[in-house]
Amino acid sequence: MKELLSEAMDIAREAGQLILEYQRSGFAVDIKPDQSPVTNADRKAEELIIKRLNRAFPEDAILGEEHGRHEGRSGKEWVIDPIDGTCSFVHRVPLFGTMIALIEGGRSVLGVVYIPVLDEMVGAAKGTGCFWNGNPARVSTVSRLDKALAVTSQIRGISRLGLQSQFNEFLMRVGMFRTWGDCYGYVLVATGRADICFDTAAHVWDMAPVCPIIEEAGGRFTALSGEATVYANNGLATNGILHAETLRYLCTNGRLETE
Secondary structure (H helix, E strand, O other): OHHHHHHHHHHHHHHHHHHHHHHHHOOOEEEOOOOOEEEHHHHHHHHHHHHHHHHHOOOOEEEEOOOEEEOOOOOEEEEEEEEEOHHHHHOOOOOOEEEEEEEEOOEEEEEEEEEOOOOEEEEEEOOOEEEEOOEEOOOOOOOOHHHOEEEEOOOOHHHHOOOHHHHHHHHHHOOEEEOOOHHHHHHHHHOOOOOEEEEOOOOHHHHOOHHHHHHHOOOEEEOOOOOOOOOOOOEEEEOOOOHHHHHHHHOOOOOOOOO
16 A cells, blocks of 8 residues: 555656646636636646556556546546646645545545645555655644634535534634635645535545545544545545534534534
């Protein structure tokens, strides 16, 4: 797993450097059917990652946000988000990142997030621990919600999930709330700089890299239902201590106390 993690980190870094070249030289922006932006930097970075993964792991399947699924024969699947936070990239906000995950047996067992502008690399694989720029990373030990920092990408999905009243109460109780979102919010949790990060709308390529990173850093990752899955189209990461309490306010199954 350490060798797989090292390879995934190298690939993510190479893709991130390509993205920085586009940021310096310029890029074209298109709007996808779901109204989200996509750039030629997204597409070219994903092509680079696919090429590198195919070379290193020719038997494995690959699922990319921009180029879809490439079938494999090994039972393993690499999942790619070349630029998580394309809106940030388009607006030249430096909190976007390149994400790579490995799924085996329906479980995400490896995840990498590289923030190219800040040159921050966070990665983990099952049983290896989590690493932040080569050093061990751990979640915080904050045990009180009124002392916690919570972050998210955006809050428009709160009402759609029927959580508005609970979320309003959460805002009253949490110590600080900011929208340092997309993959960078999860990097903050994994490295102990934030305590809670959640997304109300996401895809497997957004969540699969996050799960092993948070868990190997000592935290907890679930869907907003409390289920341990990366396929729920939403997600919640905490330092573990605050997970059950956070789910009382943000759980899509109601205010259920989850262990």
